[in-house]
Amino acid sequence: MRKLRGLWKIVFGRTTMLVLLLFIQALVLFGGFVILGRQVLMLNYMSGFLAVMILMYILNVKQNSSFKLMWIIFILVVPIVGVAFYIYTKLQPGTRFISRRVRELIEEEKVFLSPDAAVLERVYETSKPEAGLLRYIHDKGNYPAYGNASVKYFPLGEDKFKEMIYQLERAKDFIFLEYFIVERGHMWNTVLEILTRKVREGVEVRFMYDGTCTLSLLPKNYNKRMEALGIKCKIFSPMMPFLTTHQNNRDHRKILVIDGHTAFTGGINLADEYINEKVRFGHWKDTAIMVKGKAVNNFTLMFLQMWNITETECENYGRYMYMGNDRLEPSMRNGGYIVPYGDSPFDNEEVGEKVYLDILNTAKDYVHIMTPYLILDEELLNAIIFAAQRGVDVKIVLPHIPDKKYAYWLARTHYMELIAEGVEIYEYTPGFVHAKVFTSDDEKGVVGTINLDFRSLYLHFECAAYIWRNPVIRDIEADFQVTLEKCERISPQNCREYNLFYKILGRALRLVAPLM
Structure with missing residues (x-):
């Protein structure tokens, strides 16, 4: 059995496949010369030269090996199309703009993302490996750890929704919402009614949803309807009728921040299937957490980072930071450590x-x-x-x-x-x-x-x-x-x-x- 498995890996392994594809490409080039003459031959030679240069670049660039392999196969199988498409993806101005803005915004926020030396020291005394992980998340992900963590876990979307409504009703200063999927129905209509009422009470409400929602879930001008209600609203990376690679980088986050002291995250979006009000694929099993205290600052800054990508004026970050003392909440699990963190496709760090x-x-x-x-x-x-x-x-x-x-x-x-x-x-x-x-x-x-x-x-x-x-x-x-x-x-x-x-x-x- 092991011999057969070894033979399978040799026959269908990456090296064998690459050699085979190179051989096929050589046949195509030779066939082009025989059948179509010198003009096509020159085009094949030019694309072949560019393909070699690009393949050398791909092999040496810092990137996951699976992505490298995908590009290598694409370029070897259809060299002209593969070369053109690879160059096109690398020249996308939208991708470079978002990448640059995210870096700038992280620099703006850094003063609020300094690690607590006392927290790291306590963790280090207990576990050096854990201290190393927390240091890594801060150094590469830009988010610090917090002690005296206060967390509540929700095993179902229905549980999170109930708590979410309760916390939204108590909002006095501001509400930030950032969601990948939003669809009109019982869940979103209930939330929207509260947000509309809170705006009338003087609460600042900012709402951001991913541009994929405009494909089928929400009308194209839905953000304008929100603005008419007094809700500040943005669509992250709206879907366009032409091909751009930055539209592959979606905002998949689910963040709700209330008054800087309470935050929610997890898998649950704002649509009825997530709370089993609508059945799509049987029973929907999803989870979430609620975080309270200073650790909420990380979620607040994640939200503001995405919100301000298209803004030109500097944000007043201090206005939204939680500066109070961590209070023990009887309904929460208290103690230990927590690091809310974000992950960006543009920082070359997974x-x-x-x-x-x-x-x-x-x-x-x-x-x-x-x-x-x-x-x-x-x-x-x-x-x-x-x-x-x-x-x-x-x-x-x-x-x-x-x-x-x-x-x-x-x-x-x-x-x-x-x-x-x-x-x-x-x-x-x-x-x-x-x-x-x-x-x-x-x-x-x-x-x-x-x-x-x-x-x-x-x-x-x-x-x-x-x-x-x-x-x-x-x-x-x-x-x-x-x-x-x-x-x-x-x-x-x-x-x-x-x-x-x-x-x-x-x-x-x-x-x-x-x-x-």
């Missing part, structure tokens, strides 16, 4: 992925994961497998009823490889899992918007909270165990019996996995 990798690589007893998608690069795949090989209990809960069938077909291609190494795969039989949750060793957890796919890890603006030694970890893990009882464990036999056509389709989709 903070979201590296936090996940750190959890996998340092786990001693278990790592439990809930994610809607399993489209892995080699780093994550190897880390998951290595954790299981070290004897760590690795369990992953995925949807049984997917929202995107192509993503499910691709995820299935990883099942057998993971199961063979001791990873336990479960599918949530009542419906769809949209939660993005990691827990480990009863002391670490992440709740946020970051999926285990290329789009979340490399292409989108994302956010999450890393929590360490706060009692809320026990709540998250308890919810994982309850969810597990509603799941089917996937066996090798299940993998073998899966539809052959979908198996082949999933394997083929790996070629374009970085776009999914």
Whole structure:
């Protein structure tokens, strides 16, 4: 069996495929000379020369290997189109503008994002590896850690919605909302009624949603309707009728900040399926957290960073910062540490992925994961497998009823490889899992918007909270165990019996996995 597996890797490995594609390209060039004559030959030679130069650049640039491989295959298979498209993507002014503005805004905010030396010292005395991770998130992700964390976990969208309404009703100063999906219905109409009333009471309301909403969920001029109600409103990267690469970088964050002292994040958008008011893919399993205290400043600054990309005047950041003392909330889990952090596709640093990798690589007893998608690069795949090989209990809960069938077909291609190494795969039989949750060793957890796919890890603006030694970890893990009882464990036999056509389709989709 091992010999067959080795032969499979040789025949279908990257080196073999690249050599084969180079050979095919040589045949095409030769055929062009024989059939179409000198003019086409010159064009082929010119594109071939540019292709070699670009391939040399791709091989040496800092980028995930899966993206490199995708571009290499594209350029080798269709050199003229591949070269033209690669050059086009690199010359996009929109991408460069957003990248530059994000860097400028981070510099503006830095005075409010200084780490607390006392917090880092306390963590260092307890655990040097944890101190190193917190230092990394600040140095590369620009967000500091906070002690005396105050967190509440919501195992379902309905739970978060109820608390969200209660907190919105109490707003006195300002409300910031930033969501990937907004759709009119019970959830959004309820929120909008409160926002409209709060504006009349003198509360500042800013509302930002991603431009993909204008495709089918909201009217094109919906932001103008919000402005007419007194709500400051922006569409992040509106969809345009022409091809631009920066439209691939969506704002996938879900952030609600109230008066600077309360924030929400997690997988839950502002649409009825997220609270099971509307059934789309069976029961919708999603999660969120509420954070209180100084740690909310990180979420406030994440929001203002995105809001001010298109602004020319400097923001009065101090007006929105929480400067009070952290108060213990009886309804919250208090203690330990929390780092709310964002992830940008333009900083050449995969903070979201590296936090996940750190959890996998340092786990001693278990790592439990809930994610809607399993489209892995080699780093994550190897880390998951290595954790299981070290004897760590690795369990992953995925949807049984997917929202995107192509993503499910691709995820299935990883099942057998993971199961063979001791990873336990479960599918949530009542419906769809949209939660993005990691827990480990009863002391670490992440709740946020970051999926285990290329789009979340490399292409989108994302956010999450890393929590360490706060009692809320026990709540998250308890919810994982309850969810597990509603799941089917996937066996090798299940993998073998899966539809052959979908198996082949999933394997083929790996070629374009970085776009999914």
